[in-house]
Amino acid sequence: xxxxxxxxxxxxxxxxxxxxxxxxxxxxxxxxxxxxxxxxxxxxxxxxxxxxxxxxxxxxxxxxxxxxxxxxxxxxxxxxxxxxxxxxxxxxxxxxxxxxxxxxxxxxxxxxxxxxxxxxxxxxxxxxxxxxxxxxxxxxxxxxxxxxxxxxxxxxxxxxxxxxxxxxxxxxxxxxxxxxxxxxxxxxxxxxxxxxxxxxxxxxxxxxxxxxxxxxxxxxxxxxxxxxxxxxxxxxxxxxxxxxxxxxxxxxxxxxxxxxxxxxxxxxxxxxxxxxxxxxxxxxxxxxxxxxxxxxxxxxxxxxxxxxxxxxxxxxxxxxxxxxxxxxxxxxxx
Amino acid sequence: xxxxxxxxxxxxxxxxxxxxxxxxxxxxxxxxxxxxxxxxxxxxxxxxxxxxxxxxxxxxxxxxxxxxxxxxxxxxxxxxxxxxxxxxxxxxxxxxxxxxxxxxxxxxxxxxxxxxxxxxxxxxxxxxxxxxxxxxxxxxxxxxxxxxxxxxxxxxxxxxxxxxxxxxxxxxxxxxxxxxxxxxxxxxxxxxxxxxxxxxxxxxxxxxxxxxxxxxxxxxxxxxxxxxxxxxxxxxxxxxxxxxxxxxxxxxxxxxxxxxxxxxxxxxxxxxxxxxxxxxxxxxxxx
Numbered sequence: 116x117x118x119x120x121x122x123x124x125x126x127x128x129x130x131x132x133x134x135x136x137x138x139x140x141x142x143x144x145x146x147x148x149x150x151x152x153x154x155x156x157x158x159x160x161x162x163x164x165x166x167x168x169x170x171x172x173x174x175x176x177x178x179x180x181x182x183x184x185x186x187x188x189x190x191x192x193x194x195x196x197x198x199x200x201x202x203x204x205x206x207x208x209x210x211x212x213x214x215x216x217x218x219x220x221x222x223x224x225x226x227x228x229x230x231x232x233x234x235x236x237x238x239x240x241x242x243x244x245x246x247x248x249x250x251x252x253x254x255x256x257x258x259x260x261x262x263x264x265x266x267x268x269x270x271x272x273x274x275x276x277x278x279x280x281x282x283x284x285x286x287x288x289x290x291x292x293x294x295x296x297x298x299x300x301x302x303x304x305x306x307x308x309x310x311x312x313x314x315x316x317x318x319x320x321x322x323x324x325x326x327x328x329x330x331x332x333x334x335x336x337x338x339x340x341x342x343x344x345x346x347x348x349x350x351x352x353x354x355x356x357x358x359x360x361x362x363x364x365x366x367x368x369x370x371x372x373x374x375x376x377x378x379x380x381x382x383x384x385x386x387x388x389x390x391x392x393x394x395x396x397x398x399x400x401x402x403x404x405x406x407x408x409x410x411x412x413x414x415x416x417x418x419x420x421x422x423x424x425x426x427x428x429x430x431x432x433x434x435x436x437x438x439x440x441x442x443x444x445x446x447x448x449x
Numbered sequence: 450x451x452x453x454x455x456x457x458x459x460x461x462x463x464x465x466x467x468x469x470x471x472x473x474x475x476x477x478x479x480x481x482x483x484x485x486x487x488x489x490x491x492x493x494x495x496x497x498x499x500x501x502x503x504x505x506x507x508x509x510x511x512x513x514x515x516x517x518x519x520x521x522x523x524x525x526x527x528x529x530x531x532x533x534x535x536x537x538x539x540x541x542x543x544x545x546x547x548x549x550x551x552x553x554x555x556x557x558x559x560x561x562x563x564x565x566x567x568x569x570x571x572x573x574x575x576x577x578x579x580x581x582x583x584x585x586x587x588x589x590x591x592x593x594x595x596x597x598x599x600x601x602x603x604x605x606x607x608x609x610x611x612x613x614x615x616x617x618x619x620x621x622x623x624x625x626x627x628x629x630x631x632x633x634x635x636x637x638x639x640x641x642x643x644x645x646x647x648x649x650x651x652x653x654x655x656x657x658x659x660x661x662x663x664x665x666x667x668x669x670x671x672x673x674x675x676x677x678x679x680x681x682x683x684x685x686x687x688x689x690x691x692x693x694x695x696x697x698x699x700x701x702x703x704x705x706x707x708x709x710x711x712x713x714x715x716x717x718x719x720x721x722x723x724x725x726x727x728x729x730x731x732x733x734x735x736x
Contacts, residue, residue, distance in 0.1 A: 155577040166593050283721050285669045287676045287692070288710040295703040379579075386582035393677060404585075405677055408592040416592040424580040 142436060149432045154212055156424045160417035161211045165204070167413060172200055175224050178411060198222055220418035225410045230418035234403060238422060241399035244315065244391065245384045248322035249377060255327035256334060256373070261361060264338045275335060281328030286387045290321040290394040307396035318391040322384050330373045330380075337369040344368075378434040382427035475726050481719035488535035498526040500533035500686050511704065518708045521694065531709055534686035538713075541602050541687075542668035546660055548606030549613050549667075554653075556610075557617025561625065561652075562644070571618070575611045583608035583670055591679050598687070601680045605670045609663060616659060620652040627651075658728035665720030672713050688713055 167174055172194040177183055195201045199210060211221060220230035263274025297303045297317060304313050341347065342365055350360050385400075392401030400419050407415035487494060503525060512519045518527035560571035581589075587604035594600045624630060625648065633643045668688070674680040675689020676696070683694040688709055695706035 152577050152580055155573075156580050159577065159581070160589070163589055163593060168594070279721075280718070283665075283718050284714060285673060285710075285717070287673055288707075288714055291699060291703075291706050291710060294699060295707060299700050299703060382580070382582045386584035389584065389588075390673060390677065404588060405679070408588050408677075408679055411592055411595065413589075413592050416589050420581060420585045420589050423582060423585055427580050427582070 138439060141439060145432060145435060145439075149428050152428055153215075153421075153425055156428075157212050157215050157421060158208070160421055161208055164413050164417060167411075172198070174411070178225055197227075215421070220421065221414040223407075223412050223415045225407075225412045225415075230415050233407075233415050234400060234418060234422065237398060237400050237403050240397065241385065241388050241392065241401065242426075244318055244322070244388050244397070244399065245381060247315065247319045248326065248384050248387075249380060251319055251323035252326035252330055252380075253373075253377075255323060256331040257366075257370075259327070260331050260334045260338060261366070264335050265342055275332070278328045278331040278335065281324050282332055284325050284328075286321055286325060287390050287394065289324055290317070290391055293317045293320055294394060314395065314397055318388075318395050318397050321391045321394070322387045325387075326380055326384065330376065333373045333376060334369050337372050338365055341365045341368045375434060375438075378427070378431035381430040382423060385423045385426060474722050478719040478723045478726075481715060482723060485535050485539060485716055488532045489539045490536075492533045492535065496526070496529040496532050498529040500530045501525065511702075512708070519702065519704050521705060522698075527691070527705060527708065530686035530691060531688065531712055534688050534691060537598070537681065537685065537687040538668055538672070538689070539664075541598065541605070541671045542664045544602045545605035545609065545667040545671065546663040548603065549608075549610040549663065550656075550660060552607070552610035553613030553617045556614040558621055558649075558652075560614075560618045561621025562648075568618075571614075575615055578611035581608075584673065587670070587674055588679065591674070596674075596679045596682070598681050601671050601674055601689075604674070605667050608670070609667065613656070613659065613663070616656060617652065620655065621648065624648055624652045655728070655731055658724045658731055661724035661727055662721055665717040665724070668713060668720075669717050 164171075170191075172191045173186060175194050175198070176186055176190065192201075199207055202210070214221070218231060220234070222228070223230055223233050226233055259274055259277060263270040265271065266274075294317065298305060304317055307314075342361075347360060347364060350364050351357075355363075388399060389401035389404055391397070392399040393405060400422075404416065404419050406412075407419070492500075507516075507520050516526050516528065518531060521527055521530070556571050556575070560568040583605070586608045587601070590604040590607070591600050630643060630647050633647050634640075638646075671680060672689035672692055675687065676692045678693050680693070681687040681690045683690045691709040692706060692713075695709060698705045
């Protein structure tokens, strides 16, 4: 880049106009990249389907009959025609990727229905669970961090101890412990919940507790750094109270890394949801997915994996764009 | 006035806190790791029962002195089964981490050393890989190959490789720019020698700690798959398989599920804290 001359007014105006164009171009580039990532992800799931050992049409018929045998070409022909296996691989690939833009995820090997129908409305309770867990995790993390960061030895040790403990708990174990304590022993919640309010509390906590530990760790590190910054000292010397300094100055800066990670967390939460839904018998993609894996229904598994990948990519795109709009330093840098 | 005196005091306090916290924690973590290594190598030393001795008279027993984790539906001592399952679980954890590291080193070093379009392609591939959560990638692989210990190991290994690959690439780029690598090149050492003697060891050093963390993570992921009934199947005493068979008794004999799970948690915590300690030591040494 050429050196910027420190000139008078017009140069500055030209520069800011140019940075506006640059921001627009960055945003467009980000969106295109996200779409390309999704196409690449679809390519991965397509070629994964080619990795099924043996002939796919035979596999589908064997899944149907529950036997392992060979079939005559006349028996295989209708299956090949239905699933499009009679076309060259390249045509199948283009059809698969093209279908995604029309909301088509392929056909289930076991149910002979479009994968989108198999997933159907099951994605809704899973997304509700995931988003609620994200919100609850943030509330838990901020509460613990704000109450304990740099509040003396004991509080700090308790807070960061709690965070590192919860951050490394596997969701299946938290889920089982919550189930035993609150459903089996205390009988506050039903053992098999459904997707009503009473069936949602424990699955949400199962996902939120480890995530809260993780977000808390990240926020605490940043909070400690921010509290040593000169602008915090300035605020204190102006006579601002400790609580106000924390809430109005330090918090705003220290949540940034954790917000960035929230895009990533959505993907992790959706896979955690698979486990939570299975523990609590909550409807959602978790149940569909485990059944599909058990019955070797690869297109359905691929479809769910792609939907989750799409959620991850879109969430990260939104986080990224929000930053570029909010923080001018980022827009200028790349 | 107080504000100005605060920073040094805090630094001192934090230093002391972390110092006090690290030592007893590390000792406990080392003890846990020693226990599981012993269990994996000579399980007979830690328990007098046999993992497969069926005793229908005492099935589904509560935890007691004779059976610290209780007994399962066939009356087998659960603690003994956990001890005998260690070898397989630890094997999956180590194997998956080794596979992930191998992939990561190949990708990370290719990207970091070759640069140019190789670097661009590998970086893009990793970006795509990050869109797949580890558990889901593993489930996709299991749906293709069917559940088995080998699939589980490969699935967890491939799933965690992208994260390591990005770290390896970053390390290589970092070390490549350092003064001593430049100096070695200037002294006329051939490129291969510089890579082998200077670049590789220095780039990999901080990753030793990450690998330690990875073993714990892999064990947790693998047992999560088995928990869903998609990993190692139940007659085996592998930890995930124990969780899978314990699920039927959550509402009646919960300890059959919670105690093996607790062991996995304790092991994961111990390995993690050991990894962190190692990380601090290695970072301190490199400064």
